[in-house]
Amino acid sequence: MDREFYISSKLGDIEVLAQKAKVMIEDVTEGYFSESLETSKDAWKIGGPFYDKASTKATIINDIIFELMVGLSNLRSVLEAEGDDVEQEIKLYDFMDKHNCDREVAELLLQHQKEQETT
Structure with a gap:
């Protein structure tokens, strides 16, 4: 997005x-x-x-x-946000919206997703 x-x-x-x-x-x-x-x-x-x-x-x-x-x-x-941070921020807020959670939980979910993608 x-x-x-x-x-x-x-x-x-x-x-x-x-x-x-x-x-x-x-x-x-x-x-x-x-x-x-x-x-x-x-x-x-x-x-x-x-x-x-x-x-x-x-x-x-x-x-x-x-x-x-x-x-x-x-x-x-x-x-x-600038550069790659823009995409990261947008993903973070999409997670917050999708899972109805706060920023900390969304960061953990995003981190978990990245770990799943690398394995």
């Missing part, structure tokens, strides 16, 4: 994640924070199940933003 294709692909993924986060934020804003509390009897509008839904959606948004940050960090590493 070449550098430009990898970067383009990951930017597309990041754009999709950003759109998902935006939709979730709008959903929480409209469904929870836009409620009008004119009297104390209106407190039910933001309590109980409504609060739980907003909390769950906020957790989802946090997860999406974490994925965005990881994706941007991976892109920065690929952009800063």
